[in-house]
Amino acid sequence: MTHNARIEIATRSSRVFLVFAFAAIIAAVFLPAFVSRGIIKDMFAILTLLALAQCWNLLAGYGGLVSVGQQAFVGLGAYTLFAVVGLYGFDPLLSILMGGVVALLFAIPFAFFLFRLDGAYFAIGSWVLAEVARLSVAQWKAVGGGTGTSLPRDTVRSMPGTDWVRALFDVSGSAARDIILYWIALILAVALMTAIYVLMRRRIGLGLTAVKDNAEAARSVGINASAIKWMTYLISAFGAGMVGALIFLQTARISPGAAFSVTDWTAFVIFVVVIGGIGTLEGPILGVIVFFVLQNFLADFGSWYLVALGAAGIVVMIFAPQGLWGLLRDRLGLTLFPLRRRVIFTSERTDL
Amino acid sequence: MIGIDTIIQGVLLGGLYALFASGLSLIFGIMRLVNLAHGDLIVFAGYLILVGVSVFGLNPFLSALIAAPLMFGVGWVLQLAVLNRVLGHNILPPLLVTFGLSVILQNLLLETFSADSQRIPVGVLETASVDIGVTSLGLLPLLTFGSAIAVILILNWIFYRTALGRAFRAVSDDPTTASLMGIKPNRIFALATGLALVIVTIAALYLGMRANFDPTTGPARLLYAFEAVIIGGLGNLWGTLIGGMIIGVSQTVGAALNPEWQILAGHVAFLIVLLIRPRGLMPKQ
Numbered sequence: 001m002t003h004n005a006r007i008e009i010a011t012r013s014s015r016v017f018l019v020f021a022f023a024a025i026i027a028a029v030f031l032p033a034f035v036s037r038g039i040i041k042d043m044f045a046i047l048t049l050l051a052l053a054q055c056w057n058l059l060a061g062y063g064g065l066v067s068v069g070q071q072a073f074v075g076l077g078a079y080t081l082f083a084v085v086g087l088y089g090f091d092p093l094l095s096i097l098m099g100g101v102v103a104l105l106f107a108i109p110f111a112f113f114l115f116r117l118d119g120a121y122f123a124i125g126s127w128v129l130a131e132v133a134r135l136s137v138a139q140w141k142a143v144g145g146g147t148g149t150s151l152p153r154d155t156v157r158s159m160p161g162t163d164w165v166r167a168l169f170d171v172s173g174s175a176a177r178d179i180i181l182y183w184i185a186l187i188l189a190v191a192l193m194t195a196i197y198v199l200m201r202r203r204i205g206l207g208l209t210a211v212k213d214n215a216e217a218a219r220s221v222g223i224n225a226s227a228i229k230w231m232t233y234l235i236s237a238f239g240a241g242m243v244g245a246l247i248f249l250q251t252a253r254i255s256p257g258a259a260f261s262v263t264d265w266t267a268f269v270i271f272v273v274v275i276g277g278i279g280t281l282e283g284p285i286l287g288v289i290v291f292f293v294l295q296n297f298l299a300d301f302g303s304w305y306l307v308a309l310g311a312a313g314i315v316v317m318i319f320a321p322q323g324l325w326g327l328l329r330d331r332l333g334l335t336l337f338p339l340r341r342r343v344i345f346t347s348e349r350t351d352l
Numbered sequence: 353m354i355g356i357d358t359i360i361q362g363v364l365l366g367g368l369y370a371l372f373a374s375g376l377s378l379i380f381g382i383m384r385l386v387n388l389a390h391g392d393l394i395v396f397a398g399y400l401i402l403v404g405v406s407v408f409g410l411n412p413f414l415s416a417l418i419a420a421p422l423m424f425g426v427g428w429v430l431q432l433a434v435l436n437r438v439l440g441h442n443i444l445p446p447l448l449v450t451f452g453l454s455v456i457l458q459n460l461l462l463e464t465f466s467a468d469s470q471r472i473p474v475g476v477l478e479t480a481s482v483d484i485g486v487t488s489l490g491l492l493p494l495l496t497f498g499s500a501i502a503v504i505l506i507l508n509w510i511f512y513r514t515a516l517g518r519a520f521r522a523v524s525d526d527p528t529t530a531s532l533m534g535i536k537p538n539r540i541f542a543l544a545t546g547l548a549l550v551i552v553t554i555a556a557l558y559l560g561m562r563a564n565f566d567p568t569t570g571p572a573r574l575l576y577a578f579e580a581v582i583i584g585g586l587g588n589l590w591g592t593l594i595g596g597m598i599i600g601v602s603q604t605v606g607a608a609l610n611p612e613w614q615i616l617a618g619h620v621a622f623l624i625v626l627l628i629r630p631r632g633l634m635p636k637q
Contacts, residue, residue: 116630119443120386124578135616303459310455317448
């Protein structure tokens, strides 16, 4: 008796969600026509945080490489943008890509050091490297040394597409710039998530999961564990570098303390991923939403907000290590970005 | 100018870093837990001592003596209530929980004591020095270094000569088998963390008397401690002292060349050692 079977990854909920996601992206593109400048700025912050969270999630959640040093790449990307735009007058939008490339180039020697450190020590080692990057950049007088610098006013003003957006939405020059940067953040976040999802669905994603679960066993079945670790680390550095460049193009003002801030670019990101659900693509989305809701409610409480966030992270890690998305998934049986391979039998087995 | 003086200052500073590192090393050695809140716990203990000194008018050493059992209690409760729940093969939960703890501590201190930098006043000890011919040594750095050696001697004695040390080594090797022999691993872990926080208090005393601190200075102490442990080789406390001295000398030499290079020079020295000897200078066999 023979059985016909096929391997399937998609689920019914994921097919419905795909349609919904396309609609949401289209809606997000046209959002600036309907909402105020303040909301566009909030959305920019949400999307950039989401992009950083997905980078860290790829590294820690899928790759098992718990880094506390992603601020190194945010800072390096941002400073690259300030250097090439401010000192050499490059096109700001193209410079965002350069921010990612430079972060990637720095990630190569970083990885060489860090992969000598095991598990938990990798975390602190990555922090040391981020500090080295911060202290070194603070010595770079051309970009303002320890006190930092601002982008030249006219380069910010003459960003490509500004006039077109001004005419289209009938807004001021600075509002038009916010809209352009929002669109770039949207493109970055969607592109990063798509890239990570495609990657995880392929053979290499399966290899990544295998390496995280048991590196020895993965090697024994022919998976190149070291190549996979390198790839994860470099991709997340590239992503964080571009996001860093974008964030500081928006603020137009940089200092080593702000660009290499462990709180802003790593602590928040870690809490977003952990609270939302580490090791899933859905988790960081949920985490970012929770993060901004909390931030709006607790904005008046200053640093108590961070105390609450830290406590929430600890409680989730102890009592629901799969995060809020893990709880929801178990209750509702939903998967929006399925990765699990299931065998579908197309003819009934009769011998059981 | 780099003279013998700069080197000696660096070596003595290494004693302080070895004190930072011993607590970290103790916790890691026994339960494979890397405590990312270690630096913030040092700063927290510093404020505790400061309260004794500035509010109750105690001598700094007496204040630390009172703070030590309190910190032991903090460690005991922290381990039983939180950290024991996340120990295991997965390194992610303990890292994230201690990172959360670090953020909580920093911001609680910020709310309580403000961002102003503080110092534990020590009176004459601050300027007292001993003349040794080639240079004169500050009494406080000497005392720090001597305390580091004393802490390492006592820790090694506890580890290899006492029943508690035997229990530490047993749960470190194999908690399951140890529990068959009547040892309760969770209790032993709580004792270890308590003991580590007593060392943290000693470190905090010398940190606070030597330099200014504020709620955000914890992470940098964690990094120095970590570097000392890695340079020395895991599980070797004398190696950790050497590691601390290497960081200390690099920092004082860096600072002598250019004050802005002080911290950077220490980190660079760490990276060079990591490049040449990935398992540290004195790895345990």
